[in-house]
Amino acid sequence: MQRGWKAAAMAVVLAGAGAASAHEFTCDKRVQVKGEGQGTPGVAPRVTKFPATLRFHYKLRNVHPKGESVADLVEDPLLARYGFGTPFPTPMAVGVGDSRDATFELKLDTPEACQALAASDGRVDDSFDSALRVKWALGETQCAARVTCCEPFVDCELTCPPDDPGCVETPSPVAPGPSRNAGFFKVHEQALQQCLAGGGLDLGVARVESLEQALGLLWASPGLDRNGGVRTETDARRFELAREALVSTCNERLFGASEKRGRALDEALRTLRGASEEGALERLVRELGRHNDAGLGKPLPGGFDAGRATPAHAAGIATDPLEPGRP
The missing domain is CATH 2.60.40.10 (Immunoglobulins)
Incomplete structure (x- = not known):
């Protein structure tokens, strides 16, 4: 009798499981x-x-x-x-x-x-x-x-709505001119030196006035300070943005100004020289980096000599550009 009850109970359980899975x-x-x-x-x-x-x-x-x-x-x-x-x-x-x-x-x-x-x-x-x-x-x-x-x-x-006569539409996008990224400038000392001939740069986290300092910003690890300590995430983002701002400045000085890249660079420099939120830093690093990459496939202006790539020498003369008291 008990065995029959168990069998009936099991049948109910199995039937319930089958019904539940029937979806x-x-x-x-x-x-x-x-x-x-x-x-x-x-x-x-x-x-x-x-x-x-x-x-x-x-x-x-x-x-x-x-x-x-x-x-x-x-x-x-x-x-x-x-x-x-x-x-x-x-x-x-x-x-x-x-x-x-x-x-x-x-x-x-x-x-x-x-x-x-x-x-x-x-x-x-x-x-x-x-x-x-x-x-x-x-x-x-x-x-x-x-x-x-x-x-x-x-x-x-x-685009402007038809009922807004005061609206001004933006012009169609213009193809980007030539540009180079951080990987190019960190190994082409001659090109970087020509960029710095236009004057020193206040990049918020560092004042860059020499070839050695510029190379230091390009070769250093954003996540580690001069003593090998770990930077905060915000300080690391500020360092990355300073690097992209240096590259963007060189692109403008050497290969011609770009209104779109220039607007992003102006915002980046304002952010680096003042208080900044993590979200804004991430956005600007991404945006300015894309501007710097946008013209990688374009030939450099005629007559411009970037010099040969010298990675070992460039890394060897790079010096820490960060000023005391800055992150």
Whole structure:
């Protein structure tokens, strides 16, 4: 009698487990920049014109072959701050072979708004990944979509609404001129010396007036001070920004001024010479570094002689440029 009771109880447990597992979903998420067509399949849409409207489309499909599936949780955490963290009400039952769709539109007025959204996913880059998470009784799935923001002062375009006669549209982006990065200047002493002929540089964390000091800034480790101690994260970011500012200054002095790079450099120098927040430092390091890399493939101006690369000698004469009392 007892054995029969145990067998019946086990049958109930197994039947319950089977019913609980009889749920299965797949999800699909796509993002479209309105007015830009359907885009290229498999390529993240890029936002370059502002104001811009992003259209998020979700599809949740029951793929269980025999029974309905019940979603207990459906969330998109990145969009919660914009009022769309829960695209579907839950619990939500979806019949065999059926699906549910939802859409959400988000307006971005400026490139800065797009960059703020890009930073909200926790990575320091110009893209953001918005992930939809779906949970049911014994399972979970996710689907994500990526959007890339334009780079301020490089390929962002502000368009004017028809009802604003005072608005002035930004001109079309201009192809960058020649430029070189820190890796070039740290081994080309002759080019770096020609840059310094234009005068010394106050870079906030250091005053650079000699070839040896400039090489010290280019060869030193941003994370370690002159005594081998570990710098704070903020001080390391300030050091990295000073290095990019040195390189950007040399690009302008040697290869011609760039309005876009110049605006970024001015902001970087103001930031280095005053108080600065970690987020601003990271953004400027990334932005100025991209300006310095933008013209790597362009030939240097005719008649300019960078000299030969001398990495061993350059590293050997590099001296610490940091002034006492500076981080």
